[in-house]
Amino acid sequence: MTPGFCITLSKADKPKGRTCVVLLTDSYGRPMRDLRISITDRCNFRCFYCKSAVFSNAKERAEILTFEEILRLARLFVGLGITKIRVTGGEPMVRRDVDRLIAELSRLPGLEDLALTTNGFNLAEKAVLLRANGLNRVTVSLDSLDGARFAAITKSNDFEKVLAGIHEAKRIGLEPVKVNCVLVRGFNEDEVVPFAEFSRQHDIAVRFIEFMPLDEQGQWNREKVVTGAEVLARLRERYEMVPVGKVNDHATSADYAFADAPGRIGLIMPVSVPFCGQCSRVRLTADGKIRTCLFSVIEHDVRTVLRSGADDSAVIEFITETVQKKERGHRINEPDFEPPPRSMSFIGG
Ligand code: SAM
Numbered sequence: 001m002t003p004g005f006c007i008t009l010s011k012a013d014k015p016k017g018r019t020c021v022v023l024l025t026d027s028y029g030r031p032m033r034d035l036r037i038s039i040t041d042r043c044n045f046r047c048f049y050c051k052s053a054v055f056s057n058a059k060e061r062a063e064i065l066t067f068e069e070i071l072r073l074a075r076l077f078v079g080l081g082i083t084k085i086r087v088t089g090g091e092p093m094v095r096r097d098v099d100r101l102i103a104e105l106s107r108l109p110g111l112e113d114l115a116l117t118t119n120g121f122n123l124a125e126k127a128v129l130l131r132a133n134g135l136n137r138v139t140v141s142l143d144s145l146d147g148a149r150f151a152a153i154t155k156s157n158d159f160e161k162v163l164a165g166i167h168e169a170k171r172i173g174l175e176p177v178k179v180n181c182v183l184v185r186g187f188n189e190d191e192v193v194p195f196a197e198f199s200r201q202h203d204i205a206v207r208f209i210e211f212m213p214l215d216e217q218g219q220w221n222r223e224k225v226v227t228g229a230e231v232l233a234r235l236r237e238r239y240e241m242v243p244v245g246k247v248n249d250h251a252t253s254a255d256y257a258f259a260d261a262p263g264r265i266g267l268i269m270p271v272s273v274p275f276c277g278q279c280s281r282v283r284l285t286a287d288g289k290i291r292t293c294l295f296s297v298i299e300h301d302v303r304t305v306l307r308s309g310a311d312d313s314a315v316i317e318f319i320t321e322t323v324q325k326k327e328r329g330h331r332i333n334e335p336d337f338e339p340p341p342r343s344m345s346f347i348g349g
Pocket of ligand 1 (some may be wrong): 043049050088089090091092117118119139140141142180181182209210211212213214215344345348349
């Protein structure tokens with residue numbers, strides 16, 4: 001094992017029932033707790049701010065990690081102190097047998113939290129099976145509560161199915177069910193209050209995410225970003241919003257409750273209030289690249305290491321050395337910011 005990666009954790013960081021040593025820390029002393037695994041670069045939606053309407057740049061199947069490769073890496077990461085895994089994509093639910101992968105991941109000793117991010121198109125049908133297979137919770141992306149606008153944003157007619165999926169996830173206890181809404185000025189910034197009403201009525205957490213420069217077609221610009229501060233001001237015109245303490249030091253959202261109703265609002269503000277200082281995340285792309293930051297311009301090819309026949313200790317060494325290269329923070333607000341070459345759909349949101 002590469003020396004120098006052991007640190008003592010604060011009480012809040014200490015994983016339940018495990019030793020207080022994390023083996024995976026970056027060069028700034030940040031412990032890595034959270035692994036996001038993209039299991040496919042394909043998506044059945046074409047959200048205008050994320051993915052172009054062409055399939056051509058999806059990878060060949062042979063380039064995509066097999067379930068066995070994903071599980072091996074997940075096991076090694078968990079052995080290094082990762083306690084939370086989020087399965088994402090592309091659209092993870094378009095990959096065949098995703099429920100089998102969830103079942104295998106949920107059995108990893110030491111994993112405390114297994115979550116899924118999905119556009120929700122088939123969640124109503126699959127939620128019970130996913131939960132039975134060990135999924136703890138789900139986040140559903142939904143950018144409009146208006147069916148026609150939803151179709152315009154996603155190029156999909158699955159609006160009702162997505163809503164049904166959210167309600168089914170809530171009904172069967174895939175909690176907390178979170179709804180992620182990316183606000184883009186000129187498209188859906190008028191939906192802050194309708195989403196707040198949705199949250200209050202159904203006791204579901206809605207998180208507003210600032211539009212990030214990660215779109216395939218380069219449409220991002222600062223004017224299109226609806227900041228968290230703007231959202232909060234709009235909410236406060238109508239509701240008494242009560243700040244809620246962070247779940248843990250690494251939480252990415254500023255959370256608010258309504259003084260007079262159930263529901264939660266989260267503000268995720270990577271552009272206006274970067275939260276890199278406490279970042280505990282590592283990403284694995286569907287084609288087997290480790291990304292140490294959502295905005296990394298460099299990827300680390302662990303697939304080649306796996307397929308070269310490396311034993312576990314060699315793979316662990318590759319992972320720990322890669323994490324040492326983790327960026328101090330993203331550079332969205334720097335004049336020389338260079339967006340990553342792949343969109344969110346290919347990186348894994
Ligand atoms: N297909 C799944 C879904 O829709 O949730 C998982 C992948 S998707 C890329 C993950 C999240 O990234 C979605 O909530 C999506 O809205 C968000 N996203 C994609 N591009 C984004 C961008 N440029 N800025 C902010 N969020 C973005």
